[in-house]
Amino acid sequence: MTHLCVLMANYLTGAGQRRTAVIEWNDHGDFRRMEKVCARRENVTGEKEENVFKALGVTYFGRGNADTLAGCMNGPYDDIIIDFGEAAPASRAEWLRCQVRMMVAAFSEWQLEDASGMMEQNGRPCRSWIYLAAFGSExxxxxxxxxxxxxVFRIPFSADAFRIDRSLMRWFEGLL
Structure with missing residues (x-):
């Protein structure tokens, strides 16, 4: 979920003082829309690289791929967050190469079967992954x-992915 990726990036950059990049490795177009909003807020002018923008110290890469990831890995970043979108076979190999793997699932009753299937690898869940619940009952x-x-950790409510309060800081400290 893009909101969680942006929230985590702002936590790492703001509270952790880490240089953070976020790669949108899906076709949702959320970063393109987010860039328009952030450019208006920060009054950005002048030349810029296509599909790349900064907001509150975080660098965002829209429409990312293996080349984008390689560039980030060779760049100045302490942390790279990848928003793969839905679990898809096309991005699975790249996802499995990540040092920290988080899987976000929605536990609404009509999505429970999909969530459980997504959480299992070869018939059982991987204990090294971090599982997060976005929706659904306790x-x-x-x-x-x-x-x-x-x-399975419940993602706390956050109305604004660019604002990190003390309760979110404690949650991320416990998670990461």
Whole structure:
């Protein structure tokens, strides 16, 4: 989920003082829309690189791919966050190469079967992954934890992905 990626980037950059890049590795176009809003807020003018913009110290790369990732890895960044969008076979290999793998699932009743299937790798969940619940009841989240035998962390409410308060800082400290 893009909101979580932006939120995490702002936590790492703001609270952690880390140089952070976020790559949009999907076709949703969220970064293109976000760039328009951020450019108006920050009154950005002049030449810029296509599909790249900065907001509050975070560098965002829209329409990313393996070349974008390689450039970021060879660049000045301490952390690189990749927004793969939905779990898809095309991006799975790149996702598995990540040092920290987070899977966000929605636990609404009508999405539960998809979420459980997505969380399992070769018939069972991977214990090294971090599982996060975006939506759904607390009962459902606990039931998924019980059935799969892995912790599932609820993502706290955040109205603004660019604003990190103390409760979000504590949540990220416990998560990362």
């Amino acid at each position: 009962w459902t989240r606990r039931e998924v934890e019980r059935q799969l035998g892995v912790p």
